[in-house]
Amino acid sequence: MNNITIIKASGEEAPFQVEKLKSSLQRAGADKTVINQIIQEIEAALYHGITTKKIYQMAFKILKGKSRVSASKYKLKKAIMELGPSGFPFEKFVGKILEMEGFQTEVGVIVQGHCVQHEIDVAAIKDNRHYMIECKYHSGQGRFCNVKIPLYIQSRFLDVEKQWKKQLSHQTKFHQGWVFTNTRFTTDAIQFGTCMGLGLVSWDYPKNNSLKYRIDKLGMHPLTALTTLTKAEKTKLLDTGIVLCKELHEKPKLLEQIGIDKVRHKKILEDSEALCTIH
Numbered sequence: 565m566n567n568i569t570i571i572k573a574s575g576e577e578a579p580f581q582v583e584k585l586k587s588s589l590q591r592a593g594a595d596k597t598v599i600n601q602i603i604q605e606i607e608a609a610l611y612h613g614i615t616t617k618k619i620y621q622m623a624f625k626i627l628k629g630k631s632r633v634s635a636s637k638y639k640l641k642k643a644i645m646e647l648g649p650s651g652f653p654f655e656k657f658v659g660k661i662l663e664m665e666g667f668q669t670e671v672g673v674i675v676q677g678h679c680v681q682h683e684i685d686v687a688a689i690k691d692n693r694h695y696m697i698e699c700k701y702h703s704g705q706g707r708f709c710n711v712k713i714p715l716y717i718q719s720r721f722l723d724v725e726k727q728w729k730k731q732l733s734h735q736t737k738f739h740q741g742w743v744f745t746n747t748r749f750t751t752d753a754i755q756f757g758t759c760m761g762l763g764l765v766s767w768d769y770p771k772n773n774s775l776k777y778r779i780d781k782l783g784m785h786p787l788t789a790l791t792t793l794t795k796a797e798k799t800k801l802l803d804t805g806i807v808l809c810k811e812l813h814e815k816p817k818l819l820e821q822i823g824i825d826k827v828r829h830k831k832i833l834e835d836s837e838a839l840c841t842i843h
């Protein structure tokens with residue numbers, strides 16, 4: 565099947581690699597029998613020019629019928645893209661991840677720079693580290709963060725840092741600008757960020773500290789990953805200010821408040837608890 569050409573979200577052509585599909589299903593916790601069934605059905609349906617989106621949809625449909633929790637983990641990238649349309653839930657999501665890592669955070673804070681005021685998506689402090697974080701949310705997988713993004717963020721950070729350093733409480737702190745995105749960075753964006761000392765976190769970068777790595781490590785799945793909620797119900801929950809399965813599990817009364825009948829509560833809460841569990 566390696567001679568089948570698929571179309572990626574970016575529009576780029578690539579050979580179909582069954583090992584990549586197998587690996588993503590394994591990360592989702594699917595058992596060997598289910599993985600083999602999915603691979604067999606997808607290989608039988610492959611054709612030249614099939615999109616990765618279509619392959620994902622087929623795999624997700626089969627997986628959902630076998631294990632809701634595995635299906636929720638499998639749709640993680642898509643679930644993060646559902647933290648929209650404004651992108652503010654994504655900023656809160658990033659803030660929650662940093663909180664779990666021991667940072668004190670503020671989301672959507674206005675700070676004075678040396679030259680002008682700036683709205684910072686997330687300000688994070690831990691010990692002597694003080695981060696200014698910009699969150700770049702995209703609703704489509706084909707959109708990358710090019711070099712213009714870190715260029716812009718670095719210039720804003722330098723203005724803020726210059727003002728911070730005037731304060732006695734900041735003179736011993738390590739200051740750094742960061743960019744978090746739910747998609748990917750271009751090669752030159754990574755090259756510039758690395759050269760300038762700007763922190764970069766994308767869906768799969770850096771390898772052992774990427775967005776997906778941190779989510780799995782901390783059990784920080786977004787509530788949009790749950791297959792037991794409708795799109796409208798997810799929107800209502802996001803509007804209450806929560807973004808995590810963990811928060812939903814801790815505040816089960818929210819399900820009743822947004823009009824979900826009690827018959828469905830058990831499945832929703834079981835799945836949210838399972839997604840919070842760190843393996």
